[in-house]
Amino acid sequence: MSVNGNDAVIILGGGVMGLSIAYYLSIFPDFKRPIHIIDSAPRLLESASGYAGGFLARDWFKPECTALGGLSFELHRQLADAHGGQKRWGYAGSHVYSMSLHGEGEGSRVEDWLLEGTSRAAAVGRRTEGHVSAPGEAVNSDGTPAWMVTQDGASWNVVSGAEDCAQVEPRRLCEFILEECTRRGVEVHLSSRAVGVVTNGDGKIVGVKIASTDDQPHGPNSLRCGDIVVAGGCWTPRIIETLFPRNRTKIEIDPLAGHSILYRTPRYVKPFMNVAHGQQDKFHGKDENIAYAIYCPPTKSWSWAPEAYARLNADSKPEIWVGGLNHDETVLPLPELATDTKKLISRESLAELRKVAVTLTGLKATDSQIAEDDLEVEWEGLCFRPVSRTGVPIIGQIPPKDLGVGFHTSLGAKVWVASGHGPWGISLSLGTGAVMGDLIEGRKPRVNISALEPASRMGSKL
Numbered sequence: 444m445s446v447n448g449n450d451a452v453i454i455l456g457g458g459v460m461g462l463s464i465a466y467y468l469s470i471f472p473d474f475k476r477p478i479h480i481i482d483s484a485p486r487l488l489e490s491a492s493g494y495a496g497g498f499l500a501r502d503w504f505k506p507e508c509t510a511l512g513g514l515s516f517e518l519h520r521q522l523a524d525a526h527g528g529q530k531r532w533g534y535a536g537s538h539v540y541s542m543s544l545h546g547e548g549e550g551s552r553v554e555d556w557l558l559e560g561t562s563r564a565a566a567v568g569r570r571t572e573g574h575v576s577a578p579g580e581a582v583n584s585d586g587t588p589a590w591m592v593t594q595d596g597a598s599w600n601v602v603s604g605a606e607d608c609a610q611v612e613p614r615r616l617c618e619f620i621l622e623e624c625t626r627r628g629v630e631v632h633l634s635s636r637a638v639g640v641v642t643n644g645d646g647k648i649v650g651v652k653i654a655s656t657d658d659q660p661h662g663p664n665s666l667r668c669g670d671i672v673v674a675g676g677c678w679t680p681r682i683i684e685t686l687f688p689r690n691r692t693k694i695e696i697d698p699l700a701g702h703s704i705l706y707r708t709p710r711y712v713k714p715f716m717n718v719a720h721g722q723q724d725k726f727h728g729k730d731e732n733i734a735y736a737i738y739c740p741p742t743k744s745w746s747w748a749p750e751a752y753a754r755l756n757a758d759s760k761p762e763i764w765v766g767g768l769n770h771d772e773t774v775l776p777l778p779e780l781a782t783d784t785k786k787l788i789s790r791e792s793l794a795e796l797r798k799v800a801v802t803l804t805g806l807k808a809t810d811s812q813i814a815e816d817d818l819e820v821e822w823e824g825l826c827f828r829p830v831s832r833t834g835v836p837i838i839g840q841i842p843p844k845d846l847g848v849g850f851h852t853s854l855g856a857k858v859w860v861a862s863g864h865g866p867w868g869i870s871l872s873l874g875t876g877a878v879m880g881d882l883i884e885g886r887k888p889r890v891n892i893s894a895l896e897p898a899s900r901m902g903s904k905l
């Protein structure tokens with residue numbers, strides 16, 4: 444068995460969470476330990492982190508998550524300011540509206556069986572106030588943005604302004620973080636997974652055993668380490684079961700699949716310029732242009748809650764992401780590898796999603812009842828949200844005594860978990876990375892996350 448290094452941090456999972464943790468560790472000036480990201484897929488970002496909507500909020504979270512949410516929102520802003528986020532990952536403050544059609548409330552949401560915290564639509568419902576349209580925006584005669592189809596009988600409400608909400612292109616944000624990580628020496632091992640822990644003669648954990656996921660050799664078959672971080676999104680419970688089959692923790696995370704499409708329309712060719720650019724205006728924020736988010740409750744036309752995000756992307760092209768059509772594990776089970784998710788894409792679901800996208804943003808002649816499909820689709824996707832049963836993420840150290848008999852871990856490698864962020868993983872990613880960095884460094888986390896720690900949900904599995 445080849446064994447490399449001895450006090451490395453090994454991060455299992457290279458989605459936005461694993462990348463953010465590696466990033467914040469790597470930027471600590473005094474942190475000199477090796478950092479490895481191990482991912483079972485042959486390519487990164489074939490998971491939720493690559494296909495998410497990219498909506499960010501400052502304070503739309505459950506109380507346990509409020510401090511983390513606020514920190515993360517500020518870190519997104521700081522990262523974008525420091526590294527040209529608008530031009531590199533499409534960062535911009537976002538206006539947020541809800542649109543209700545007649546018949547609102549009919550139909551049921553597929554994810555209702557899960558606890559609160561699985562869908563942003565629920566949060567929107569509680570926050571609705573005011574009216575749509577702001578000075579300087581390109582709007583239809585009814586005050587809606589020019590790329591929207593005017594809907595008969597629709598009512599619009601302002602939900603939030605650009606100081607408290609924002610948008611990013613999730614894939615490009617992750618690519619930026621990955622680039623920064625590799626520049627600082629973080630090693631990424633693809634098509635690899637941890638299949639067990641290495642212990643010394645005293646039962647102390649000193650490393651992880653690694654196996655290839657495609658029968659090709661991809662690097663060392665074990666790595667020594669001082670910390671193991673499980674950040675595998677929906678795959679987190681499987682990783683923990685593999686490493687610690689007799690663990691006594693309750694890391695309960697369910698996969699909630701969501702289809703989405705990203706497209707352009709000939710009517711959305713310019714971003715909304717910020718008339719208050721450079722001024723202290725809470726509603727418009729300080730960015731040059733403003734993104735636009737629209738939440739629609741279920742209606743007679745659709746039984747789910749569509750979300751549409753319009754923004755200027757990093758190539759300076761306006762784009763729209765539409766999602767919200769979800770499926771629980773009984774309909775779409777989590778595949779072994781993130782790259783296998785594509786095989787599960789449902790043509791019917793995509794057709795339904797596209798129909799809604801056309802209803803909302805297609806080409807509609809004044810005398811016509813229905814909109815035509817002239818959308819230029821960039822990609823169609825499917826990915827899995829890691830939804831914890833309590834509706835808040837699980838972040839912190841797994842108590843050594845709970846890892847199972849046979850491990851004397853109080854003196855060996857520490858085992859951490861950072862997962863279960865549900866529909867908020869992009870928004871909460873940087874805050875999670877920063878507090879995990881603090882914890883691994885042995886510092887007090889910069890915000891209190893005690894209510895999110897694994898220890899607070901101990902079960903009695905054995």
Ligand SMILES: Cc1cc2nc3c(=O)[nH]c(=O)nc-3n(C[C@H](O)[C@H](O)[C@H](O)COP(=O)(O)OP(=O)(O)OC[C@H]3O[C@@H](n4cnc5c(N)ncnc54)[C@H](O)[C@@H]3O)c2cc1C
Pocket residue numbers: 455456457458459460461481482483484487488489490491492493494495496497498499635636637674675676677678682699700701702703766767780781782826827828829861862863864865866867868869870871
């Ligand atoms: C349709 C949709 C829209 C969304 N929109 C938003 C949004 O607008 N705003 C927002 O904040 N959040 C959004 N989310 C949620 C967000 O995308 C997720 O919470 C977040 O991406 C989770 O990141 P992660 O790194 O924990 O997991 P993932 O992105 O799933 O990454 C997990 C990684 O672990 C790897 N892995 C799996 N098994 C193993 C193993 N055995 N060993 C090593 N690695 C392994 C996988 O290959 C993958 O790379 C959305 C999610 C969906 C599905």
